[in-house]
Amino acid sequence: MASSQTHSLHTKEAVIDLFDHFREELDEQNDRRERLIKSSRDITNLSKRCIFLLHRVATEDTKEDLETRALRAAKQGWGKLRDIQRIFASMKCELEGDLYWRHQKSVSPGLQEYIEALSFAHYLEHETLISYQAVQQTLCDEAGTPYFPLTISDYLLGLSDLTGELMRYAISAISRKGGRAKASDICAFVRHCKADFEGMCPRVRGLSKKQSVTNQSLQKIEDAAYTIAVRSSEYDLPSDILDDIVARSISGYDNSHSNYDRKPERWRDRDGSGDEDEYY
Amino acid sequence: MDPQDLEFINDSLDRDVELREKIKEEVGELDRKTRSMVGLLNKIHSTPQDKIPPLVDSVRPGLQDLQTTTTAIYELIPPDQFWRWKEMWSNSMRNAVFCATLMEYLTSGTLMSLASASAALGIREEWKNRFTLPAEDYLHGLITLVNELSRLAVNAVTLGNYEEPIRISKFVKDLFAGFSMLNLKNDTLRRRFDSLKYDIKKIEEVVYDVSLRKLAHPA
Numbered sequence: 001m002a003s004s005q006t007h008s009l010h011t012k013e014a015v016i017d018l019f020d021h022f023r024e025e026l027d028e029q030n031d032r033r034e035r036l037i038k039s040s041r042d043i044t045n046l047s048k049r050c051i052f053l054l055h056r057v058a059t060e061d062t063k064e065d066l067e068t069r070a071l072r073a074a075k076q077g078w079g080k081l082r083d084i085q086r087i088f089a090s091m092k093c094e095l096e097g098d099l100y101w102r103h104q105k106s107v108s109p110g111l112q113e114y115i116e117a118l119s120f121a122h123y124l125e126h127e128t129l130i131s132y133q134a135v136q137q138t139l140c141d142e143a144g145t146p147y148f149p150l151t152i153s154d155y156l157l158g159l160s161d162l163t164g165e166l167m168r169y170a171i172s173a174i175s176r177k178g179g180r181a182k183a184s185d186i187c188a189f190v191r192h193c194k195a196d197f198e199g200m201c202p203r204v205r206g207l208s209k210k211q212s213v214t215n216q217s218l219q220k221i222e223d224a225a226y227t228i229a230v231r232s233s234e235y236d237l238p239s240d241i242l243d244d245i246v247a248r249s250i251s252g253y254d255n256s257h258s259n260y261d262r263k264p265e266r267w268r269d270r271d272g273s274g275d276e277d278e279y280y
Numbered sequence: 281m282d283p284q285d286l287e288f289i290n291d292s293l294d295r296d297v298e299l300r301e302k303i304k305e306e307v308g309e310l311d312r313k314t315r316s317m318v319g320l321l322n323k324i325h326s327t328p329q330d331k332i333p334p335l336v337d338s339v340r341p342g343l344q345d346l347q348t349t350t351t352a353i354y355e356l357i358p359p360d361q362f363w364r365w366k367e368m369w370s371n372s373m374r375n376a377v378f379c380a381t382l383m384e385y386l387t388s389g390t391l392m393s394l395a396s397a398s399a400a401l402g403i404r405e406e407w408k409n410r411f412t413l414p415a416e417d418y419l420h421g422l423i424t425l426v427n428e429l430s431r432l433a434v435n436a437v438t439l440g441n442y443e444e445p446i447r448i449s450k451f452v453k454d455l456f457a458g459f460s461m462l463n464l465k466n467d468t469l470r471r472r473f474d475s476l477k478y479d480i481k482k483i484e485e486v487v488y489d490v491s492l493r494k495l496a497h498p499a
Contacts, residue, residue: 009391012454018393019458022415027463098409101363131285152292196281203293 029102032094036103039091040110043084047113050080051165054120059172066178070124077121081138084114088139092147100148108154115158120165127185129159129193153204160197160210163190167217171224180228187221194218300365303356307369310349314375317342321382325435329444336386343383346376347402354403354411362410370417376401377413377421382428389447391455394418416469419459423472426452430479433486442495445486452483 009015057073058066095103115135122130135158136150170186173179194214201208281289320339327335357365380400384392392400398413429448436444456476464470490496 009393012457015391015454015458016461018391019461022394022419022458023462025415030463030465098360098362101361104364129281131282132289133285152289152296156289193281196286200289200293203297 032099033103033106036091036094036106039087040107043087043110044113046080046084046087047110047117050077050084050117051120053077053080054117054124055165055168055172058124058169059176061176066173066176066182074121074125077117077124081114081118081121084117085138088114088147089141092141095148104151107148108151111150111154112158112161115155116161116165119159119162120169123162123166123189127189129162129189153206156197156200156204157206157210159193160207160214163193163214163217166190167220170221174224174228180225183221183225183228187218187225190214190218190221299356299358300368303353303365303368306349306352306356307372310346310353310369310372310376313342313346313349314372314379317379318375321379324382324386324432326439328439329436329441332386336383339379339383343376343380343400350402350411354407357410360409362408362412366414370420373401373413373417374420374424377418378424378428381421381425385425385429385451389451391422391451397421419462419469420472422455422459423469423476426455426476426479430482433483437486437490437495442490443497445483445490446496449483449487452480456480 009018054073054077057076058070060069062069091107095107100107118135118138119130122128122134132150132152132155135155136146137144139148139150140146166186166189170183174183176182194211197207197211197214201211317339320335320342323335324332353369377397380397381392384390384396394413394415397418398405401413403411403413429452433445433448436442436448459473459476462473464473
Protein backbone atom coordinates (compact mmCIF):
# COMPACT_ATOMS: atom_id res chain seq x y z
CA MET A 1 0.00 0.00 0.00
CA ALA A 2 2.72 2.42 -0.94
CA SER A 3 1.14 5.03 -3.15
CA SER A 4 -2.02 7.01 -2.47
CA GLN A 5 -3.73 5.09 -5.28
CA THR A 6 -3.48 1.83 -3.44
CA HIS A 7 -5.26 3.01 -0.30
CA SER A 8 -8.62 1.69 0.67
CA LEU A 9 -11.57 3.90 0.03
CA HIS A 10 -13.05 5.38 3.17
CA THR A 11 -15.65 7.76 1.83
CA LYS A 12 -18.50 7.52 -0.58
CA GLU A 13 -16.82 10.16 -2.75
CA ALA A 14 -13.75 7.99 -3.08
CA VAL A 15 -15.88 5.04 -4.19
CA ILE A 16 -17.71 7.21 -6.72
CA ASP A 17 -14.37 8.51 -8.02
CA LEU A 18 -13.17 4.97 -8.54
CA PHE A 19 -16.29 3.99 -10.47
CA ASP A 20 -16.15 7.17 -12.51
CA HIS A 21 -12.84 5.92 -13.76
CA PHE A 22 -14.31 2.49 -14.57
CA ARG A 23 -17.12 4.08 -16.50
CA GLU A 24 -14.68 5.94 -18.69
CA GLU A 25 -12.67 2.83 -19.29
CA LEU A 26 -15.64 0.57 -20.03
CA ASP A 27 -17.23 3.16 -22.32
CA GLU A 28 -14.02 3.59 -24.23
CA GLN A 29 -13.68 -0.15 -24.77
CA ASN A 30 -17.32 -0.58 -25.75
CA ASP A 31 -17.13 2.27 -28.25
CA ARG A 32 -14.00 0.83 -29.76
CA ARG A 33 -15.63 -2.57 -29.98
CA GLU A 34 -18.64 -1.10 -31.78
CA ARG A 35 -16.42 0.67 -34.29
CA LEU A 36 -14.47 -2.48 -34.99
CA ILE A 37 -17.60 -4.57 -35.44
CA LYS A 38 -18.86 -2.00 -37.91
CA SER A 39 -15.62 -2.07 -39.89
CA SER A 40 -15.66 -5.84 -39.79
CA ARG A 41 -19.16 -5.89 -41.26
CA ASP A 42 -18.15 -3.47 -43.99
CA ILE A 43 -15.26 -5.75 -44.80
CA THR A 44 -17.56 -8.77 -44.90
CA ASN A 45 -19.86 -7.02 -47.36
CA LEU A 46 -17.09 -5.82 -49.63
CA SER A 47 -15.48 -9.25 -49.57
CA LYS A 48 -18.72 -10.93 -50.61
CA ARG A 49 -19.05 -8.47 -53.49
CA CYS A 50 -15.50 -9.17 -54.48
CA ILE A 51 -16.25 -12.91 -54.55
CA PHE A 52 -19.33 -12.34 -56.72
CA LEU A 53 -17.25 -10.24 -59.06
CA LEU A 54 -14.61 -12.94 -59.31
CA HIS A 55 -17.22 -15.57 -60.18
CA ARG A 56 -18.93 -13.29 -62.65
CA VAL A 57 -15.83 -12.33 -64.58
CA ALA A 58 -14.21 -15.75 -64.42
CA THR A 59 -17.22 -17.53 -65.95
CA GLU A 60 -18.33 -14.81 -68.35
CA ASP A 61 -19.52 -16.03 -71.75
CA THR A 62 -16.81 -14.80 -74.05
CA LYS A 63 -14.70 -16.32 -76.77
CA GLU A 64 -11.59 -16.32 -74.58
CA ASP A 65 -10.36 -19.41 -72.78
CA LEU A 66 -10.88 -19.94 -69.06
CA GLU A 67 -7.33 -18.93 -68.13
CA THR A 68 -7.61 -15.49 -69.70
CA ARG A 69 -10.93 -14.92 -68.00
CA ALA A 70 -9.57 -16.12 -64.66
CA LEU A 71 -6.64 -13.72 -64.93
CA ARG A 72 -8.93 -10.83 -65.79
CA ALA A 73 -11.19 -11.69 -62.86
CA ALA A 74 -8.22 -11.77 -60.51
CA LYS A 75 -7.01 -8.43 -61.80
CA GLN A 76 -10.37 -6.79 -61.20
CA GLY A 77 -10.62 -8.57 -57.85
CA TRP A 78 -7.34 -7.06 -56.70
CA GLY A 79 -8.82 -3.60 -57.13
CA LYS A 80 -11.67 -4.49 -54.76
CA LEU A 81 -9.32 -6.16 -52.34
CA ARG A 82 -7.22 -3.02 -52.12
CA ASP A 83 -10.31 -1.10 -50.98
CA ILE A 84 -10.74 -3.64 -48.21
CA GLN A 85 -7.08 -3.37 -47.26
CA ARG A 86 -7.59 0.35 -46.78
CA ILE A 87 -10.27 -0.40 -44.19
CA PHE A 88 -7.86 -2.70 -42.38
CA ALA A 89 -5.29 0.08 -42.46
CA SER A 90 -7.78 2.44 -40.84
CA MET A 91 -8.34 -0.09 -38.04
CA LYS A 92 -4.65 -0.27 -37.21
CA CYS A 93 -4.67 2.31 -34.42
CA GLU A 94 -7.60 0.56 -32.71
CA LEU A 95 -5.76 -2.72 -32.66
CA GLU A 96 -2.34 -1.74 -31.37
CA GLY A 97 -0.52 -3.68 -28.66
CA ASP A 98 -2.80 -5.78 -26.48
CA LEU A 99 -5.92 -4.25 -28.11
CA TYR A 100 -5.79 -6.73 -30.96
CA TRP A 101 -6.39 -9.71 -28.74
CA ARG A 102 -8.93 -7.83 -26.71
CA HIS A 103 -11.08 -7.33 -29.82
CA GLN A 104 -9.99 -10.27 -31.91
CA LYS A 105 -13.46 -11.84 -31.86
CA SER A 106 -14.98 -8.66 -33.31
CA VAL A 107 -12.48 -8.45 -36.15
CA SER A 108 -12.34 -12.11 -37.04
CA PRO A 109 -15.56 -12.55 -39.13
CA GLY A 110 -14.63 -9.80 -41.61
CA LEU A 111 -11.05 -10.93 -41.70
CA GLN A 112 -12.04 -14.50 -42.60
CA GLU A 113 -14.34 -13.33 -45.36
CA TYR A 114 -11.51 -11.16 -46.70
CA ILE A 115 -9.16 -14.15 -46.69
CA GLU A 116 -11.77 -16.13 -48.60
CA ALA A 117 -11.95 -13.44 -51.31
CA LEU A 118 -8.19 -12.93 -51.34
CA SER A 119 -7.42 -16.63 -51.63
CA PHE A 120 -9.97 -17.01 -54.43
CA ALA A 121 -8.38 -14.19 -56.41
CA HIS A 122 -5.00 -15.72 -55.70
CA TYR A 123 -6.18 -19.11 -56.92
CA LEU A 124 -7.58 -17.68 -60.14
CA GLU A 125 -4.27 -16.02 -60.82
CA HIS A 126 -1.80 -18.66 -59.67
CA GLU A 127 -3.79 -21.88 -59.16
CA THR A 128 -2.15 -22.28 -55.77
CA LEU A 129 -3.12 -21.81 -52.17
CA ILE A 130 -2.07 -18.43 -50.83
CA SER A 131 0.47 -18.78 -48.03
CA TYR A 132 0.08 -17.44 -44.52
CA GLN A 133 2.95 -15.02 -45.07
CA ALA A 134 1.40 -13.73 -48.30
CA VAL A 135 -1.89 -13.01 -46.52
CA GLN A 136 -0.11 -11.20 -43.70
CA GLN A 137 1.80 -9.23 -46.33
CA THR A 138 -1.45 -7.81 -47.71
CA LEU A 139 -2.22 -6.55 -44.21
CA CYS A 140 0.93 -4.47 -43.82
CA ASP A 141 1.71 -0.84 -44.46
CA GLU A 142 4.31 0.26 -47.00
CA ALA A 143 7.12 -0.18 -44.49
CA GLY A 144 6.05 -3.80 -44.02
CA THR A 145 4.67 -3.32 -40.51
CA PRO A 146 1.59 -5.49 -39.97
CA TYR A 147 -1.65 -3.70 -39.08
CA PHE A 148 -2.16 -6.52 -36.60
CA PRO A 149 -0.84 -10.06 -36.26
CA LEU A 150 -2.76 -12.50 -38.46
CA THR A 151 -3.74 -15.58 -36.50
CA ILE A 152 -3.24 -19.05 -37.93
CA SER A 153 -6.81 -19.79 -36.98
CA ASP A 154 -8.29 -16.93 -39.04
CA TYR A 155 -6.04 -17.87 -41.93
CA LEU A 156 -7.17 -21.49 -41.92
CA LEU A 157 -10.84 -20.73 -41.36
CA GLY A 158 -10.78 -18.20 -44.22
CA LEU A 159 -9.15 -20.73 -46.51
CA SER A 160 -11.70 -23.38 -45.60
CA ASP A 161 -14.36 -21.23 -47.19
CA LEU A 162 -12.35 -21.05 -50.38
CA THR A 163 -13.23 -24.65 -51.20
CA GLY A 164 -16.92 -23.70 -51.45
CA GLU A 165 -16.12 -20.93 -53.91
CA LEU A 166 -13.98 -23.28 -55.94
CA MET A 167 -16.83 -25.78 -56.11
CA ARG A 168 -19.10 -23.07 -57.53
CA TYR A 169 -16.41 -22.02 -59.95
CA ALA A 170 -15.76 -25.60 -61.09
CA ILE A 171 -19.42 -26.29 -61.72
CA SER A 172 -19.98 -23.02 -63.58
CA ALA A 173 -16.86 -23.58 -65.63
CA ILE A 174 -17.50 -27.21 -66.45
CA SER A 175 -19.82 -26.35 -69.33
CA ARG A 176 -17.31 -23.96 -70.88
CA LYS A 177 -14.53 -24.84 -73.25
CA GLY A 178 -11.73 -26.52 -71.32
CA GLY A 179 -13.98 -26.61 -68.28
CA ARG A 180 -13.72 -30.34 -67.68
CA ALA A 181 -9.96 -30.15 -67.33
CA LYS A 182 -10.44 -27.16 -65.05
CA ALA A 183 -12.97 -28.99 -62.91
CA SER A 184 -10.64 -31.91 -62.53
CA ASP A 185 -7.77 -29.57 -61.52
CA ILE A 186 -9.99 -27.93 -58.95
CA CYS A 187 -11.16 -31.28 -57.70
CA ALA A 188 -7.57 -32.35 -57.11
CA PHE A 189 -6.78 -29.03 -55.46
CA VAL A 190 -9.76 -29.19 -53.10
CA ARG A 191 -8.90 -32.80 -52.20
CA HIS A 192 -5.43 -31.61 -51.34
CA CYS A 193 -6.75 -28.77 -49.16
CA LYS A 194 -9.01 -31.17 -47.34
CA ALA A 195 -6.13 -33.51 -46.64
CA ASP A 196 -3.90 -30.66 -45.39
CA PHE A 197 -6.58 -29.29 -43.07
CA GLU A 198 -7.62 -32.65 -41.66
CA GLY A 199 -4.69 -32.89 -39.26
CA MET A 200 -5.22 -29.36 -37.98
CA CYS A 201 -8.86 -29.83 -37.02
CA PRO A 202 -8.38 -30.75 -33.38
CA ARG A 203 -6.15 -27.74 -32.83
CA VAL A 204 -8.26 -25.05 -34.51
CA ARG A 205 -11.66 -24.30 -33.09
CA GLY A 206 -14.38 -24.35 -35.74
CA LEU A 207 -12.27 -25.94 -38.44
CA SER A 208 -13.89 -29.37 -38.33
CA LYS A 209 -17.29 -27.85 -39.03
CA LYS A 210 -15.91 -26.08 -42.08
CA GLN A 211 -14.13 -29.24 -43.05
CA SER A 212 -17.45 -31.03 -43.43
CA VAL A 213 -18.65 -28.24 -45.73
CA THR A 214 -15.47 -28.70 -47.74
CA ASN A 215 -16.34 -32.35 -47.92
CA GLN A 216 -19.74 -31.59 -49.39
CA SER A 217 -18.24 -29.18 -51.91
CA LEU A 218 -15.76 -31.80 -52.95
CA GLN A 219 -18.55 -34.31 -53.41
CA LYS A 220 -20.45 -31.90 -55.62
CA ILE A 221 -17.47 -31.40 -57.90
CA GLU A 222 -16.96 -35.16 -58.02
CA ASP A 223 -20.61 -35.73 -58.87
CA ALA A 224 -20.43 -33.18 -61.66
CA ALA A 225 -17.26 -34.76 -63.01
CA TYR A 226 -18.96 -38.16 -62.87
CA THR A 227 -21.97 -36.94 -64.83
CA ILE A 228 -19.70 -35.57 -67.50
CA ALA A 229 -17.60 -38.72 -67.65
CA VAL A 230 -20.61 -41.00 -67.98
CA ARG A 231 -22.26 -38.96 -70.68
CA SER A 232 -19.11 -38.37 -72.68
CA SER A 233 -18.29 -42.10 -72.70
CA GLU A 234 -21.25 -42.62 -74.97
CA TYR A 235 -19.55 -40.63 -77.68
CA ASP A 236 -16.25 -41.20 -79.34
CA LEU A 237 -15.70 -37.61 -80.30
CA PRO A 238 -12.93 -35.00 -80.18
CA SER A 239 -12.99 -32.92 -77.03
CA ASP A 240 -14.17 -29.63 -78.57
CA ILE A 241 -17.28 -31.28 -79.98
CA LEU A 242 -17.78 -32.95 -76.65
CA ASP A 243 -17.57 -29.52 -75.03
CA ASP A 244 -20.59 -28.50 -77.03
CA ILE A 245 -22.54 -31.56 -76.00
CA VAL A 246 -21.56 -31.02 -72.40
CA ALA A 247 -22.68 -27.43 -72.61
CA ARG A 248 -26.10 -28.69 -73.54
CA SER A 249 -26.25 -31.48 -70.98
CA ILE A 250 -25.08 -29.21 -68.18
CA SER A 251 -27.59 -26.46 -68.85
CA GLY A 252 -30.14 -28.27 -66.70
CA TYR A 253 -27.58 -29.05 -64.02
CA ASP A 254 -27.92 -25.95 -61.86
CA ASN A 255 -31.59 -26.51 -61.25
CA SER A 256 -31.47 -30.22 -60.65
CA HIS A 257 -28.78 -29.81 -58.01
CA SER A 258 -29.71 -26.55 -56.38
CA ASN A 259 -31.88 -28.17 -53.71
CA TYR A 260 -28.91 -30.20 -52.59
CA ASP A 261 -28.48 -28.07 -49.51
CA ARG A 262 -28.10 -24.40 -48.62
CA LYS A 263 -24.81 -23.78 -50.34
CA PRO A 264 -25.95 -23.73 -53.96
CA GLU A 265 -28.62 -21.17 -53.01
CA ARG A 266 -25.89 -18.73 -52.34
CA TRP A 267 -24.20 -19.64 -55.55
CA ARG A 268 -27.31 -19.03 -57.60
CA ASP A 269 -27.60 -15.68 -55.92
CA ARG A 270 -24.15 -14.67 -56.88
CA ASP A 271 -25.23 -11.88 -59.20
CA GLY A 272 -28.04 -10.78 -56.97
CA SER A 273 -27.89 -9.09 -53.64
CA GLY A 274 -28.36 -12.36 -51.68
CA ASP A 275 -27.96 -10.87 -48.24
CA GLU A 276 -29.46 -13.70 -46.21
CA ASP A 277 -26.29 -15.61 -45.78
CA GLU A 278 -24.94 -18.14 -43.37
CA TYR A 279 -22.02 -15.91 -42.50
CA TYR A 280 -24.13 -13.41 -40.67
CA MET B 281 -0.02 -26.13 -49.38
CA ASP B 282 3.75 -26.09 -49.68
CA PRO B 283 5.46 -28.56 -47.36
CA GLN B 284 7.32 -25.76 -45.58
CA ASP B 285 4.13 -23.72 -45.16
CA LEU B 286 2.41 -26.77 -43.80
CA GLU B 287 5.26 -27.32 -41.40
CA PHE B 288 5.19 -23.69 -40.29
CA ILE B 289 1.48 -23.88 -39.57
CA ASN B 290 1.69 -27.20 -37.79
CA ASP B 291 4.57 -25.93 -35.66
CA SER B 292 2.67 -22.79 -34.71
CA LEU B 293 -0.39 -24.81 -33.79
CA ASP B 294 1.72 -27.19 -31.73
CA ARG B 295 3.30 -24.31 -29.86
CA ASP B 296 -0.13 -22.89 -29.03
CA VAL B 297 -1.36 -26.25 -27.77
CA GLU B 298 1.73 -26.62 -25.63
CA LEU B 299 1.37 -23.12 -24.20
CA ARG B 300 -2.30 -23.73 -23.46
CA GLU B 301 -1.40 -26.87 -21.52
CA LYS B 302 1.20 -25.02 -19.46
CA ILE B 303 -1.20 -22.19 -18.67
CA LYS B 304 -3.90 -24.69 -17.78
CA GLU B 305 -1.60 -26.25 -15.22
CA GLU B 306 -0.93 -22.91 -13.51
CA VAL B 307 -4.59 -21.92 -13.67
CA GLY B 308 -5.43 -25.20 -11.93
CA GLU B 309 -3.05 -24.18 -9.20
CA LEU B 310 -4.61 -20.70 -8.99
CA ASP B 311 -8.04 -22.25 -8.75
CA ARG B 312 -6.99 -24.64 -6.01
CA LYS B 313 -5.45 -21.82 -3.97
CA THR B 314 -8.40 -19.44 -4.30
CA ARG B 315 -10.89 -22.18 -3.47
CA SER B 316 -9.11 -23.01 -0.27
CA MET B 317 -9.14 -19.32 0.66
CA VAL B 318 -12.85 -19.09 -0.07
CA GLY B 319 -13.33 -22.17 2.09
CA LEU B 320 -11.48 -20.63 5.03
CA LEU B 321 -13.29 -17.31 4.68
CA ASN B 322 -16.60 -19.12 4.78
CA LYS B 323 -16.02 -19.48 8.51
CA ILE B 324 -16.82 -15.77 9.02
CA HIS B 325 -20.47 -16.76 9.15
CA SER B 326 -19.93 -18.78 12.29
CA THR B 327 -17.15 -16.75 13.91
CA PRO B 328 -17.85 -14.23 16.68
CA GLN B 329 -16.68 -10.70 15.98
CA ASP B 330 -13.64 -10.80 18.27
CA LYS B 331 -12.32 -13.92 16.51
CA ILE B 332 -12.58 -12.40 13.02
CA PRO B 333 -9.12 -10.70 12.97
CA PRO B 334 -7.25 -13.94 13.76
CA LEU B 335 -9.36 -15.73 11.13
CA VAL B 336 -8.45 -13.14 8.49
CA ASP B 337 -4.80 -13.34 9.56
CA SER B 338 -4.88 -17.08 9.04
CA VAL B 339 -5.96 -16.54 5.39
CA ARG B 340 -3.29 -13.91 4.64
CA PRO B 341 -0.51 -16.40 3.87
CA GLY B 342 -2.84 -17.92 1.25
CA LEU B 343 -3.26 -14.54 -0.43
CA GLN B 344 0.48 -14.02 -0.32
CA ASP B 345 0.96 -17.45 -1.85
CA LEU B 346 -1.18 -16.53 -4.89
CA GLN B 347 1.62 -14.25 -6.05
CA THR B 348 3.83 -17.14 -7.10
CA THR B 349 1.05 -18.42 -9.35
CA THR B 350 0.17 -15.04 -10.89
CA THR B 351 3.88 -14.56 -11.55
CA ALA B 352 4.10 -18.00 -13.16
CA ILE B 353 1.18 -17.20 -15.47
CA TYR B 354 2.63 -13.79 -16.32
CA GLU B 355 5.87 -15.45 -17.34
CA LEU B 356 4.04 -17.82 -19.72
CA ILE B 357 2.03 -15.17 -21.56
CA PRO B 358 3.70 -13.74 -24.69
CA PRO B 359 3.75 -9.91 -24.96
CA ASP B 360 0.42 -8.32 -25.92
CA GLN B 361 -1.45 -11.60 -25.58
CA PHE B 362 -3.14 -11.06 -22.24
CA TRP B 363 -6.64 -10.98 -23.75
CA ARG B 364 -6.02 -14.07 -25.81
CA TRP B 365 -5.73 -16.30 -22.76
CA LYS B 366 -7.45 -14.46 -19.93
CA GLU B 367 -10.70 -16.44 -20.22
CA MET B 368 -8.79 -19.37 -18.80
CA TRP B 369 -8.29 -17.73 -15.43
CA SER B 370 -10.95 -14.98 -15.17
CA ASN B 371 -13.08 -17.05 -12.82
CA SER B 372 -10.22 -17.81 -10.48
CA MET B 373 -9.10 -14.19 -10.50
CA ARG B 374 -12.62 -13.00 -9.70
CA ASN B 375 -12.68 -15.31 -6.71
CA ALA B 376 -9.25 -14.06 -5.68
CA VAL B 377 -10.51 -10.46 -5.88
CA PHE B 378 -13.48 -11.49 -3.80
CA CYS B 379 -11.20 -12.94 -1.11
CA ALA B 380 -8.88 -9.93 -1.05
CA THR B 381 -11.71 -7.39 -0.88
CA LEU B 382 -13.59 -9.39 1.76
CA MET B 383 -10.46 -9.53 3.89
CA GLU B 384 -10.03 -5.78 3.49
CA TYR B 385 -13.63 -5.18 4.47
CA LEU B 386 -13.30 -7.39 7.54
CA THR B 387 -10.11 -5.60 8.54
CA SER B 388 -10.89 -1.93 7.88
CA GLY B 389 -14.54 -1.85 6.81
CA THR B 390 -13.58 -0.16 3.56
CA LEU B 391 -13.50 -0.95 -0.13
CA MET B 392 -10.21 -2.14 -1.56
CA SER B 393 -9.45 -0.31 -4.79
CA LEU B 394 -8.57 -2.06 -8.04
CA ALA B 395 -4.97 -0.92 -7.65
CA SER B 396 -4.73 -2.34 -4.10
CA ALA B 397 -6.38 -5.58 -5.17
CA SER B 398 -3.87 -5.95 -8.01
CA ALA B 399 -1.04 -5.27 -5.60
CA ALA B 400 -2.42 -7.79 -3.09
CA LEU B 401 -2.49 -10.45 -5.82
CA GLY B 402 1.09 -9.67 -6.75
CA ILE B 403 0.22 -8.18 -10.14
CA ARG B 404 2.64 -5.51 -11.25
CA GLU B 405 1.89 -2.44 -13.31
CA GLU B 406 4.68 -3.27 -15.78
CA TRP B 407 3.08 -6.63 -16.63
CA LYS B 408 0.25 -4.73 -18.26
CA ASN B 409 -0.02 -6.39 -21.67
CA ARG B 410 0.76 -9.88 -20.36
CA PHE B 411 -1.02 -10.14 -17.04
CA THR B 412 -3.28 -7.60 -15.45
CA LEU B 413 -6.51 -7.32 -13.50
CA PRO B 414 -9.13 -5.84 -15.84
CA ALA B 415 -11.92 -3.66 -14.40
CA GLU B 416 -14.54 -6.26 -15.39
CA ASP B 417 -12.97 -8.98 -13.29
CA TYR B 418 -12.51 -6.65 -10.33
CA LEU B 419 -16.18 -5.64 -10.59
CA HIS B 420 -17.27 -9.29 -10.75
CA GLY B 421 -15.29 -9.89 -7.56
CA LEU B 422 -17.08 -6.98 -5.89
CA ILE B 423 -20.49 -8.40 -6.76
CA THR B 424 -19.52 -11.71 -5.19
CA LEU B 425 -18.46 -9.66 -2.17
CA VAL B 426 -21.91 -8.07 -1.89
CA ASN B 427 -23.55 -11.49 -2.23
CA GLU B 428 -21.42 -12.71 0.63
CA LEU B 429 -22.01 -9.64 2.82
CA SER B 430 -25.76 -10.02 2.58
CA ARG B 431 -25.34 -13.48 4.11
CA LEU B 432 -22.96 -12.08 6.70
CA ALA B 433 -25.55 -9.45 7.73
CA VAL B 434 -27.96 -12.24 8.63
CA ASN B 435 -25.44 -14.49 10.32
CA ALA B 436 -23.79 -11.69 12.31
CA VAL B 437 -27.14 -10.99 13.95
CA THR B 438 -27.54 -14.66 14.78
CA LEU B 439 -24.17 -14.47 16.53
CA GLY B 440 -25.30 -11.38 18.47
CA ASN B 441 -23.43 -8.75 16.44
CA TYR B 442 -26.16 -6.18 15.77
CA GLU B 443 -23.91 -3.38 14.47
CA GLU B 444 -22.52 -5.38 11.56
CA PRO B 445 -25.64 -5.18 9.34
CA ILE B 446 -25.62 -1.41 9.65
CA ARG B 447 -21.96 -1.21 8.64
CA ILE B 448 -22.63 -3.60 5.77
CA SER B 449 -25.64 -1.62 4.63
CA LYS B 450 -23.64 1.59 4.39
CA PHE B 451 -20.77 -0.14 2.57
CA VAL B 452 -23.01 -1.90 0.08
CA LYS B 453 -25.06 1.22 -0.65
CA ASP B 454 -21.93 3.16 -1.57
CA LEU B 455 -20.87 0.31 -3.78
CA PHE B 456 -24.27 0.14 -5.43
CA ALA B 457 -24.14 3.88 -6.12
CA GLY B 458 -20.81 3.24 -7.82
CA PHE B 459 -22.15 0.40 -9.95
CA SER B 460 -25.15 2.50 -10.96
CA MET B 461 -22.80 4.92 -12.68
CA LEU B 462 -21.58 2.34 -15.16
CA ASN B 463 -23.02 1.87 -18.64
CA LEU B 464 -23.02 -1.88 -18.61
CA LYS B 465 -23.71 -3.74 -21.79
CA ASN B 466 -25.91 -6.80 -21.78
CA ASP B 467 -23.46 -9.31 -20.40
CA THR B 468 -22.98 -11.38 -17.26
CA LEU B 469 -21.71 -8.40 -15.31
CA ARG B 470 -24.94 -6.58 -16.11
CA ARG B 471 -27.07 -9.52 -15.04
CA ARG B 472 -25.16 -9.93 -11.82
CA PHE B 473 -25.45 -6.21 -11.14
CA ASP B 474 -29.22 -6.47 -11.65
CA SER B 475 -29.33 -9.15 -8.97
CA LEU B 476 -27.62 -6.87 -6.42
CA LYS B 477 -30.95 -5.31 -5.49
CA TYR B 478 -32.06 -8.57 -3.86
CA ASP B 479 -28.96 -8.57 -1.69
CA ILE B 480 -29.59 -4.97 -0.76
CA LYS B 481 -33.19 -5.73 0.08
CA LYS B 482 -32.12 -8.58 2.33
CA ILE B 483 -29.62 -6.37 4.13
CA GLU B 484 -32.26 -3.64 4.54
CA GLU B 485 -34.63 -6.13 6.15
CA VAL B 486 -32.00 -7.15 8.66
CA VAL B 487 -31.23 -3.51 9.44
CA TYR B 488 -34.94 -2.87 9.84
CA ASP B 489 -35.34 -5.80 12.22
CA VAL B 490 -32.45 -4.81 14.48
CA SER B 491 -33.33 -1.10 14.51
CA LEU B 492 -36.98 -1.77 15.24
CA ARG B 493 -36.03 -3.80 18.28
CA LYS B 494 -33.39 -1.23 19.32
CA LEU B 495 -30.78 -3.94 19.25
CA ALA B 496 -28.14 -1.90 17.50
CA HIS B 497 -26.33 0.98 19.14
CA PRO B 498 -24.46 2.68 16.34
CA ALA B 499 -21.58 4.81 17.50
